[in-house]
Amino acid sequence: MNANKPRSATWLGALPFVFLLVGWWLLPRLVQYPAYMLPPIGDVVAFARESVMDGSLLRNVLASLARLAAGFAIGIALALPLGLAIALNRHVADTFRPVLSFLQASRGCR
Amino acid sequence: MPLTIIWFGIGNGSVIFVIANTIFFASLYNVVTGVQSIPTSLYRAVRSHGGHGWSLLVNLILPGALVQLLLGIRTSMAYGWRALVAAEMIAGSSGLGFMTMEAVQWQRTDTIILGMIVIGLIWMLMDRTVFTEIERRTVGRWGLLQR
Numbered sequence: 250m251n252a253n254k255p256r257s258a259t260w261l262g263a264l265p266f267v268f269l270l271v272g273w274w275l276l277p278r279l280v281q282y283p284a285y286m287l288p289p290i291g292d293v294v295a296f297a298r299e300s301v302m303d304g305s306l307l308r309n310v311l312a313s314l315a316r317l318a319a320g321f322a323i324g325i326a327l328a329l330p331l332g333l334a335i336a337l338n339r340h341v342a343d344t345f346r347p348v349l350s351f352l353q354a355s356r357g358c359r
Numbered sequence: 360m361p362l363t364i365i366w367f368g369i370g371n372g373s374v375i376f377v378i379a380n381t382i383f384f385a386s387l388y389n390v391v392t393g394v395q396s397i398p399t400s401l402y403r404a405v406r407s408h409g410g411h412g413w414s415l416l417v418n419l420i421l422p423g424a425l426v427q428l429l430l431g432i433r434t435s436m437a438y439g440w441r442a443l444v445a446a447e448m449i450a451g452s453s454g455l456g457f458m459t460m461e462a463v464q465w466q467r468t469d470t471i472i473l474g475m476i477v478i479g480l481i482w483m484l485m486d487r488t489v490f491t492e493i494e495r496r497t498v499g500r501w502g503l504l505q506r
Contacts, residue, residue, distance in 0.1 A: 288469045293476075296469040305458075310477065313454040316371065317443050320378025321436065328383045328435075332390025333420065342391075353384050 364450050373450035374443065381442040382435040389431025393424030425497065433490045440482050 270290070276282075277289050284292075300306040334341040367373040397419065405419045421428075447456025455474050462470035 285466045285468050288472065293469045293472050297473050297476075300470075300473065306473070306477065309453060309455050309458045310481065313443055313447065313456070314481075316374050316447075316454065317378060317436075317439055320375045320380075320439060320443070321382050323375070323379035324382025324435065324439070325386060325432070327379075328387040328390055328431075332387045333394060333416075335387075336391045336394035337420075349384075349387070 367450075369450050370452045374446040374454070377446040377450075378439045378443050382439045385435035385438045386428075386431040389427050389434070390424065393427025393431065394420055396427065397423035429490070429494055429497070433486070433494075436485070436490070437482065440478075440485075444478055 273287070274290055276287065277284075297306070331345070335345055336342070363373045363376055367376055401419055401423065402415075405415055443454070444456035444459075447454040448460040451457035451460070455478055459471045459474035462468070462474070
């Protein structure tokens with residue numbers, strides 16, 4: 250949480266991304282593989298431009314963000330009061346702790 | 360997920376249910392530990408000054424647990440974003456996860472790669488602009504963080 254982060258940190262953070270991009274650019278020039286496995290950067294950039302232009306990318310991004318916002322609102326609205334109650338009242342905690350850990354474990358298959 | 364699909368069908372309902380679920384569990388334990396980390400002596404101090412009920416909540420519990428609350432919100436959003444993409448792949452009918460999963464049928468690797476980049480970038484942006492900023496303006500400025 251360093252407010253005045255040195256500028257070099259930003260550059261250092263960008264370094265791995267540069268390596269990834271250079272690697273992506275170099276790979277088809279060094280190894281033979283079908284383009285459908287990993288299309289060259291140019292193709293992806295062209296497709297990105299296309300999907301920005303026709304609005305399909307923005308539509309998908311907004312759909313995802315709207316769902317995240319809705320899920321977040323519901324999740325927090327339930328977690329905050331229940332969390333407070335569990336932390337402040339031992340009886341509430343004793344009641345909910347077991348069932349919550351059960352539900353959390355089986356969450357994936359619901 | 361299977362039961363979710365049976366209850367809510369393919370689409371918005373299922374995906375939102377899964378995200379709400381993820382965010383609920385990820386933030387719940389942070390709320391609990393955040394509130395429990397407030398020293399008992401502070402409760403006694405506030406009570407001895409006549410604070411109870413609502414004023415106890417506003418003056419002690421919420422600010423006392425704020426670091427952990429914000430941390431919980433941040434991590435739960437990170438989990439939520441990941442869960443969202445995964446849920447859209449299974450039960451979505453639109454969105455970034457759906458976009459990348461649908462591309463598999465047509466072997467549109469460019470769509471998949473673009474989706475990965477956009478998903479990553481959006482999270483980086485959210486984390487940098489929203490959460491880091493909120494933390495800096497609240498707990499950071501009030502000297503609650505020890506780093």
